[in-house]
Amino acid sequence: MAARQLIHANFPEPVNPIAPRSAWVAVDLARLASNFRRIRAELAPGVRLLHVVKDDAYGLGAPEAAAVALANGATDLAVYTLGEAAALRGAGIRAPILLLGEREPCEFAACRDLDLVPTIGSIANALAWDRLAGESRRRLPVHVKINTGMNRFGFPWREAALWSAELAAFGNLEIAGAFGHFAQSDEIDKTFARVQLANFKEAVDALARAGIRPACLHHANSGGFLDLPESHLGMVRVGILPLGVYPSQVCRRLDGLEPVLSVRARIIAIQPVATGDTVGYGMRWTAPRPGRVGVLPMGYGDGFPRVRNEGNALVRGHRVPIVGGVTMDALMVDLTEVPVVAIGDEAVLMGRQGAEEITVHELAALKRSVSYDILVSWRSRLPRIYHR
Numbered sequence: 001m002a003a004r005q006l007i008h009a010n011f012p013e014p015v016n017p018i019a020p021r022s023a024w025v026a027v028d029l030a031r032l033a034s035n036f037r038r039i040r041a042e043l044a045p046g047v048r049l050l051h052v053v054k055d056d057a058y059g060l061g062a063p064e065a066a067a068v069a070l071a072n073g074a075t076d077l078a079v080y081t082l083g084e085a086a087a088l089r090g091a092g093i094r095a096p097i098l099l100l101g102e103r104e105p106c107e108f109a110a111c112r113d114l115d116l117v118p119t120i121g122s123i124a125n126a127l128a129w130d131r132l133a134g135e136s137r138r139r140l141p142v143h144v145k146i147n148t149g150m151n152r153f154g155f156p157w158r159e160a161a162l163w164s165a166e167l168a169a170f171g172n173l174e175i176a177g178a179f180g181h182f183a184q185s186d187e188i189d190k191t192f193a194r195v196q197l198a199n200f201k202e203a204v205d206a207l208a209r210a211g212i213r214p215a216c217l218h219h220a221n222s223g224g225f226l227d228l229p230e231s232h233l234g235m236v237r238v239g240i241l242p243l244g245v246y247p248s249q250v251c252r253r254l255d256g257l258e259p260v261l262s263v264r265a266r267i268i269a270i271q272p273v274a275t276g277d278t279v280g281y282g283m284r285w286t287a288p289r290p291g292r293v294g295v296l297p298m299g300y301g302d303g304f305p306r307v308r309n310e311g312n313a314l315v316r317g318h319r320v321p322i323v324g325g326v327t328m329d330a331l332m333v334d335l336t337e338v339p340v341v342a343i344g345d346e347a348v349l350m351g352r353q354g355a356e357e358i359t360v361h362e363l364a365a366l367k368r369s370v371s372y373d374i375l376v377s378w379r380s381r382l383p384r385i386y387h388r
């Protein structure tokens with residue numbers, strides 16, 4: 001029998017001293033700030049820059065993201081739910097907040113009390129908001145959503161003459177903005193995106209004929225911001241791009257934009273394996289030679305895709321394969337090819353280490369999904385560690 005190999009351990013200080021955990025999401029707020037300045041530099045001076053911080057700013061942490069955004073060129077914020085908006089107000093954020101999607105009238109009083117700007121996409125909601133404004137004895141702002149081809153929320157652009165005339169009859173409603181949303185802005189073919197912009201213009205002209213001239217028109221998300229400068233209008237709404245993640249593989253690149261989020265874990269155990277030994281539930285991986293298997297305390301319960309014998313981690317600058325199935329709390333990697341390794345070594349599951357990088361898009365391919373889904377899938381039990 002071979003001499004027992006001593007596996008050396010090297011335990012650093014806990015990353016989060018309050019609830020130490022050897023797996024975390026690292027957030028580089030300095031990069032977020034420089035990404036915002038880079039995006040701002042692409043915009044004409046009068047164009048507003050709205051940061052979409054829905055779903056906790058795509059997993060980054062909404063109050064943290066909003067504070068950095070507003071200090072580095074963003075003027076507005078947007079979220080989807082009232083709870084998300086209330087959390088921002090509770091964190092002391094006073095900037096204008098647009099509520100995306102569609103409301104139910106029962107949400108309107110809270111919208112007013114939190115000083116939010118709801119999106120209105122139906123006459124029934126316009127009526128309810130107008131009535132609340134009347135009772136409150138002030139004009140309350142809304143943005144009108146125009147369905148220009150996404151066919152999700154909004155007034156249908158083809159019927160603009162009809163609903164514009166109806167909206168013009170509401171005396172307490174302040175139509176501060178009007179916007180549309182691209183169904184496809186980040187692919188090479190921009191044909192449909194241009195159709196949507198033309199539909200938007202037609203609807204805005206119909207509003208004008210009814211006497212409504214919203215001060216702020218907007219249609220661009222990250223893809224539109226990058227690839228369709230004619231869609232910048234009065235404001236752009238970017239969510240994913242400030243995080244240094246592109247909405248697609250083919251959209252324009254901005255030099256200097258860097259990823260803000262990375263996911264890291266420390267090796268918590270190392271198992272020596274002999275040829276023929278198996279790893280994990282269902283014995284899905286068999287060691288082809290004697291070696292070492294490292295355990296990372298991160299699993300599908302943290303949002304890592306539940307794959308088996310697929311995917312990688314970076315350890316000491318090497319790309320090492322995940323072996324066996326990812327479990328709820330842990331995943332195993334084959335460390336045999338890494339010459340020197342120790343318990344306590346930091347592994348990267350998303351992000352860079354040395355010359356190697358695991359991109360958000362690579363993880364999305366592993367999950368057969370999109371980068372947006374990967375970003376928002378990291379669960380709250382993974383602490384966010386902010387670097388300023």
Ligand SMILES: *Cc1c(COP(=O)(O)O)cnc(C)c1O
Pocket residue numbers: 052054100181220221222223237238239240241247
């Ligand atoms: C999520 C969202 C955005 C932001 O999209 P990105 O591609 O992340 O920039 C913009 N507008 C609306 C209406 C959205 O729902």
